[in-house]
Amino acid sequence: MPDGAKTTVKKQEPLWRDEFSISRADERYVSRRQLAKFLTLGSLGMFAGNLWILVKSWMRKAQVYNRSLVAKVGEIPVGGVKLFQYPKPGEQCIMIRTADDSYVAYSQKCTHLSCAVFYSREHDRLECPCHQGYFSVQDGSVLQGPPTRPLPRVVLERSGDALIAIKMEPEV
Amino acid sequence: MALYSGSQQIPQQRRGLTAIDAITALIIILLVVQIWLLSATLDAFLAGHTETALPGAIVSGLLCAGCFAMYEFVRRVDRDARPNR
Secondary structure, three states: OOHHHHHHHHHOOOHHHHHOOOOHHHHHHHHHHHHHHHHHHHHHHHHHHHHHHHHHHHHOOOOOOOOEEEEEOOOOOOOOEEEEEOOOOOOEEEEEEEEOOEEEEEEOEOOOOOOEOEEEOOOOEEEEOOOOEEEEOOOOOEEEOOOOOOOOEEEEEEEOOEEEEEEEEOOO | OOOOOHHHHHHHHHHHHHHHHHHHHHHHHHHHHHHHHHHHHHHHHHOOOHHHHHHHHHHHHHHHHHHHHHHHHHHHHHHHHOOOO
């Protein structure tokens, strides 16, 4: 076979012969190059994730909240709680009467993995039973545990003897 | 461009491997920064702070471009060190 013909055969070798080389020295190169390729594709994935967040933030519309009656003043005792749904059915929230004339309400969904938080009267804090995340009753901030974000607060308005939920802060 | 050939091929290949290892380490560092950036941006977005999304995407895009540039460098080193493959 002439030399030219040999060269032609070599150029037509399939890709797998390069990717699965029988030479150990070559194989080291191939494995490292493939690792670099995998990492680079991972980097592309991270960028895609950031782009997705950007698009979601551009498409985000200002939420319109309805006014919703939560409870009557004095309906629950001091230290008592009432569960309600706001702003949509299925969005569970918790209202706590912290003093004679003081009420606070938060989303009941833990900001870590969405377990339902409950009010611990003994420790005066909201507790997540799943991973021991604790939140302040005063402002919903994180006191301890894996959550990094505070509980979304339900803004309450007093109208006569009615406590009305008017919006969430921050928007959910 | 093949820098070495024949008897000098093995040192050249070793040097190429070292360069690829160093570049891979840099890619890993950039990737870790990108992972952190994505988690921080997502956390801020879920907390209602949408203003971090654009800078996060720009920086992530730059890091991604850096990774691609370094991967291209790896391919070039591979090509130079193993010209007969």
